Amino acid sequence: MSRELSARLPAAPGVYRFRDAGGRVLYIGRATSLRSRVGSYWGDLRDRRHLRRMVPQVARVEAVECDSVHEAAWLERNLLERSKPRWNRIRGGLEVPVGIQLDAAGPRVVHLHSPGAAEFGPYLGGAQARLAVSGLDRIFPVRYTGERLDGGLRDLARVRGVSVLDRPAFLTAVAAVLRRRAEQTRAVRDGLALLRDRASANLAFELAGRIQQELGALDWIVAEQKVTQLVAGADHDVYGWAGGVLVRFRMRRGRVDGWEQRDSSLASARRYLELTPAEWSAFAERGAELARRLR
Known part of the structure; x- marks a missing residue:
C-alpha cells in the first residue's frame, strides 16, 4: 500500500513521516524528491539496511512539500529536535x-x-x-x-x-x-x-x-526558507484544509516544530484557517492538499 502511495507524492523537496498501524511515528526524513525518496524504501535500501525491519511496519505515509531542499532540511531538523522516532538515529541533524x-x-x-x-x-x-x-x-x-x-x-x-x-x-x-x-x-x-x-x-x-x-x-x-527564522516572532499556528483534512503546523520560538493532521469538515476548519497568516497560506494549503491525496 505504501509503495502505491509514493506515486501520489510530488517530485519536489519535502519532509516525510512513516506511521505504523497504531498511529505511532516510526521515522521522519527529508528528500530532494519526495516521490523517489519514499518509493526507494520498497526497493534496495543499500546504505539504509537498518531500516529493512521498519518498512513492513509502515501503514501510513504523511508528507509536507517544501519550497526548497534547504527548507526541508530545516523542517526535518526542527521536528527531530522536538521528538526522535524509534528508527531515526540522530536527534536534530548534523549540519551546523x-x-x-x-x-x-x-x-x-x-x-x-x-x-x-x-x-x-x-x-x-x-x-x-x-x-x-x-x-x-x-x-x-x-x-x-x-x-x-x-x-x-x-x-x-x-x-x-x-x-x-x-x-x-x-x-x-x-x-x-x-x-x-x-x-x-x-x-x-x-x-x-x-x-x-x-x-x-x-x-x-x-x-x-x-x-x-x-x-x-x-x-x-x-533558496526560499521560512520554517526557521533568525528572529523569533510571536508563537502561532498555521492551518490548511483540503477535502476533509485539516493540517496544522506549530510555529514556536521562530521554528515550525510540530505538524499534525486530522479529519475535519470545512465548516469546523474555517475558524482555524482564519488564524493563518497570509504569508503562510500557500504552504499550508499545499500541505493539506498533499495530506488529502495520501489518505
Whole structure:
C-alpha cells in the first residue's frame, strides 16, 4: 500500500513521516524528491539496511512539500529536535546552524550562539555558507576596498581595478543577494558561471570545480526558507484544509516544530484557517492538499 502511495507524492523537496498501524511515528526524513525518496524504501535500501525491519511496519505515509531542499532540511531538523522516532538515529541533524554578518570588511559566516550574531539567515551547514561567501567575494571583493591594505592586497586590488570607492556599492549588492533579490542573485550566478567556464577553458579544472561548488552553495542560501527564522516572532499556528483534512503546523520560538493532521469538515476548519497568516497560506494549503491525496 505504501509503495502505491509514493506515486501520489510530488517530485519536489519535502519532509516525510512513516506511521505504523497504531498511529505511532516510526521515522521522519527529508528528500530532494519526495516521490523517489519514499518509493526507494520498497526497493534496495543499500546504505539504509537498518531500516529493512521498519518498512513492513509502515501503514501510513504523511508528507509536507517544501519550497526548497534547504527548507526541508530545516523542517526535518526542527521536528527531530522536538521528538526522535524509534528508527531515526540522530536527534536534530548534523549540519551546523550559522548566519552571515555583513560589515565594512564584507560578508562573514558566524555561529548562532547568541542573539544578534548575524543579519542574514539562519542557514544549515557552515561549509555551504562559507562557500557561498567565497562566491560573493569573488564577484564583489569587499576585502580589497579597505583604506589600509598591506602590499599584497593593495597589488591585488589594483589588478582587479577596485578601490575604497567601490565598497558601498559592493556591500549594497551583497545585501541584496542575501535578501534573495532575484535580479542581483541572477547577476551573481551569471558572473560565477562565466568565471567557471573561463577557468575550464583555460584547463584550470580545480578552480572551475571550486566555483561550481560556490554556485551550488549560493543556491542553497538564497533558496526560499521560512520554517526557521533568525528572529523569533510571536508563537502561532498555521492551518490548511483540503477535502476533509485539516493540517496544522506549530510555529514556536521562530521554528515550525510540530505538524499534525486530522479529519475535519470545512465548516469546523474555517475558524482555524482564519488564524493563518497570509504569508503562510500557500504552504499550508499545499500541505493539506498533499495530506488529502495520501489518505
